[in-house]
Amino acid sequence: MGRANVLARGHSLTFSTAAERDMPDSRHTLKFPAHLAEKPVDALSHVVPEKEILAMQVSLMLAIYSRADEARAQGRNDAVADGFLRLFVNIIDTLEANGPDDAQHCMDKLKTIISAIYT
Numbered sequence: 001m002g003r004a005n006v007l008a009r010g011h012s013l014t015f016s017t018a019a020e021r022d023m024p025d026s027r028h029t030l031k032f033p034a035h036l037a038e039k040p041v042d043a044l045s046h047v048v049p050e051k052e053i054l055a056m057q058v059s060l061m062l063a064i065y066s067r068a069d070e071a072r073a074q075g076r077n078d079a080v081a082d083g084f085l086r087l088f089v090n091i092i093d094t095l096e097a098n099g100p101d102d103a104q105h106c107m108d109k110l111k112t113i114i115s116a117i118y119t
Contacts, residue, residue: 031097033090060087 029040064083071079095103 030094033093033097036090036094 031040068079
């Protein structure tokens, strides 16, 4: 089975791919923080191809950057950082609502990545 590698300033971090986790996804609905969705949302019934997910990620990052000028005009000096921070918090909150173990696992890996990049 394949491994996904992340190279961070000379550090190599290896993570299991979704297929390797052997965790069947039996969820039919996903919970989101209340400010994102008032009630659980039906999960997709099909697998979204990796290329499509990457394209969505690029679109989301472009949207965050595109709002930066507007946010700066409203006095937010760290508009880009604030936009990404909101996204990170929403992702972790969503993970926590749907699987606390997944959220903790994600946070542990994120700490490892941050430590590898910024130390």
